[in-house]
Amino acid sequence: MMNTVHIDLCPVCSNGGCTETLICKDHLATGELFSIYQCPGCGFAFTQNFPCENEIGKYYDAPEYISHSDTHQGIINSLYHWARKIALKSKTKIASKYSSKNAETLLDIGSGTGYFLQAMRLKKWIVTGIEKSKPTREYAHKKFGLNIQDAEYLFDMPDKIKDVVTMWHVLEHIEKLNETMANLHRILKNDGVLIIALPNKKSADALAYKEEWAAYDVPRHLWHFSPDDFTYFAEKHNFRIEKTKAMYFDPFYIAMLSEKNKGTFAASLVGLIKGTVYFIQSLFSTRRCSSIIYILKKK
Numbered sequence: 431m432m433n434t435v436h437i438d439l440c441p442v443c444s445n446g447g448c449t450e451t452l453i454c455k456d457h458l459a460t461g462e463l464f465s466i467y468q469c470p471g472c473g474f475a476f477t478q479n480f481p482c483e484n485e486i487g488k489y490y491d492a493p494e495y496i497s498h499s500d501t502h503q504g505i506i507n508s509l510y511h512w513a514r515k516i517a518l519k520s521k522t523k524i525a526s527k528y529s530s531k532n533a534e535t536l537l538d539i540g541s542g543t544g545y546f547l548q549a550m551r552l553k554k555w556i557v558t559g560i561e562k563s564k565p566t567r568e569y570a571h572k573k574f575g576l577n578i579q580d581a582e583y584l585f586d587m588p589d590k591i592k593d594v595v596t597m598w599h600v601l602e603h604i605e606k607l608n609e610t611m612a613n614l615h616r617i618l619k620n621d622g623v624l625i626i627a628l629p630n631k632k633s634a635d636a637l638a639y640k641e642e643w644a645a646y647d648v649p650r651h652l653w654h655f656s657p658d659d660f661t662y663f664a665e666k667h668n669f670r671i672e673k674t675k676a677m678y679f680d681p682f683y684i685a686m687l688s689e690k691n692k693g694t695f696a697a698s699l700v701g702l703i704k705g706t707v708y709f710i711q712s713l714f715s716t717r718r719c720s721s722i723i724y725i726l727k728k729k
């Protein structure tokens with residue numbers, strides 16, 4: 431019997447009336463079904479009865495999850511690598527632009543293979559990474575000579591020592607949601623900036639694909655935010671949202687993946703076409719975009 435985490439009270443607003451809204455399939459690793467519950471109070475949603483921390487490993491155990499691969503195969507893969515390069519550049523720009531004048535220290539949580547940290551280090555930032563996967567930490571060390579810390583490091587860090595903390599599609603994977611957010615507030619300097627990228631469950635593509643939306647990604651994604659409930663969550667932890675930005679590649683990527691999950695014929699092509707429609711919608715409103723970058727400052 432698998433050990434799971436059952437949630438009774440909404441982790442964001444403590445409402446007790448959360449109910450099932452969707453049943454999603456793990457398309458990546460196991461084919462198992464998981465329920466998504468939604469809070470009637472604040473609108474926040476979460477994966478119910480997700481595997482506990484020491485059992486979730488097998489759900490990451492799929493070849494596709496090595497987004498760390500350096501292989502180039504086919505046109506989709508080339509596009510993906512091209513998009514990743516541009517996305518990396520835009521991440522470094524955002525981190526520099528929204529940090530305070532004399533900022534020099536940056537912590538990236540869920541630093542993966544270390545490409546972002548390395549890019550920031552080349553811009554003279556003093557960088558630290560946290561990554562819970564040991565093989566991935568070792569990869570970053572081998573590839574870039576980065577010394578990456580394990581997940582517990584965040585909770586042991588001193589107060590107010592970082593200028594910038596980034597989490598690129600990471601918070602939705604972390605079981606200790608409130609504890610993590612509280613610690614982010616603690617370790618940031620008073621004029622520090624917190625940058626969090628998250629999928630958006632109210633995006634045009636999410637509303638169209640419903641339970642087939644690839645960014646539900648159960649049970650790896652535990653928390654499912656919209657701009658409204660994330661704002662509420664940020665305020666609760668004494669942050670204010672300074673700015674939101676759309677991630678323009680995500681509508682394409684998520685539509686392609688969602689079509690593949692549905693078993694659509696020529697899924698990549700269909701996804702690319704539909705992704706273009708969702709992309710155009712997100713040009714008109716960040717709130718419609720598949721993924722959003724939130725730039726937060728301490729209140």
Ligand SMILES: [Zn+2]
Binds near residue numbers: 441469470474
């Ligand atoms: Zn709630």
